[in-house]
Amino acid sequence: MGSSDDDPVVASYDVFLTDSEISRFVFQYLDRDEEFPYNDRNNQRPTQLRMKARTGIVEVDVPINTRGNYDVNKGLRYGEAMKKSRSSRDGGAYGMSGGFTAGGAAANSGGRVKMEGNGDVEILDNKRAVDSASLMRTQSLGGRVKPAEEGDPVYMLATFKNKNLHLSPVSSVVQFHPQLHHLDALDEMPKAKGRKRDDDDRPAESEARAIDIKVKGAEDGETNMVGGNLDLLKKMQEEKWKSYGWIDAETEDAWYTYESFMMHQEPETLPSMETNINSEDYLDKMSAPRIDPARPDLTGWAMKENRRRQRDGASQNENEQ
Incomplete structure (x- = not known):
């Protein structure tokens, strides 16, 4: 694995979600x-x-x-x-x-x-x-x-403003x-x-007719x-x-709408989001199932449970010693 210098972080942004009720x-x-x-x-x-x-x-x-x-x-x-x-x-x-x-x-x-x-x-x-x-x-x-x-x-x-990244859902x-x-x-x-015309410039009205559409031989x-x-x-x-x-995109009204609905005006007042999944579970959901080399029959959740029991057993032995 290369050092962090091979893949440096060049910028970081705070991410904000805008109002999802706006179309x-x-x-x-x-x-x-x-x-x-x-x-x-x-x-x-x-x-x-x-x-x-x-x-x-x-x-x-x-x-x-x-x-x-x-x-x-x-x-x-x-x-x-x-x-x-x-x-x-x-x-x-x-x-x-x-x-x-x-x-x-x-x-x-x-x-x-x-x-x-x-x-x-x-x-x-x-x-x-x-x-x-x-x-x-x-x-x-x-x-x-x-x-x-x-x-x-x-x-x-996505809209960038200084060090803030505002994300707006597309309807x-x-x-x-x-x-x-x-x-x-x-x-x-x-x-x-x-047809008879009311005057020289206005054609006679076309009669409104109902259209009867029949479907034959169709399955349920x-x-x-x-x-x-x-x-x-x-x-x-x-x-x-x-x-x-x-409103044309280059007008002042368009820019006003853009500022109003594509980014938060007071981001510091917004609550922080909290994740309900830990890093290990996130990687499992994003990756192919992991396999324990020592126990090929154990994959995914079963492998994690086996490793958790091993860690718990190791910690208990250390406490007893």
Whole structure:
């Protein structure tokens, strides 16, 4: 065994655990390069975050760069569909589960360029002026908060402040994927054709129809699973979105939140944690079972008990002498 000089201690920190009742989520954008985060610096700060807390659905709206690699014709087509969509206008349903809509103007949120005498227009690289209100300018990314189960890993967020290390438990890791709400809106458009319109700008309402899903030839276990999924989809549809604003990471408000919820302000007032396991038991739980060379049949707990009896016997003999 080498000396301690071969493996010197270069630093030591006091470790503190922050409030575990605060919800902290880690968002992972699977198709986004880590060098280009969604923030103000890249002109892609999310415009809105919305969540269905009971069913765990989360969506984020992020701006689309309309000045490069952007198909204006499709942008107008999808944007117009989103603007006229019954779901977008009245908070209806998108997708299989229903309720996957931002509702109202959120689907078309995004800045406009105000030009004198021309109204709200956008001038693109090809010098074509288009109506900004009809242009698809945001993309929705969606994910789901996975309910914690026994045996799941526990992730912590670490924050250093001087010689203190603050650990904050993560409520959930959410992986985001692009949502295709614009295709759902476009698919909804033909249903309004040929129907009576209230006015020139408002398409007729699509009729709400119940969907009857039948499952045939499923085993009992599969039936229960399908039934559970249908129940979850129903709950997703019924639950209302709750919207939140988005604060850029480099703003003063973000740093204030970071200071308030990621570290203790008065760590000296916190009680010290006490372990309920000794060093030997800890090593046994972290290592492979130990085997007594003198008694190969004894391992783990039995080996420790045998050694304890030997130590107790040796101590008793010394006292008698």
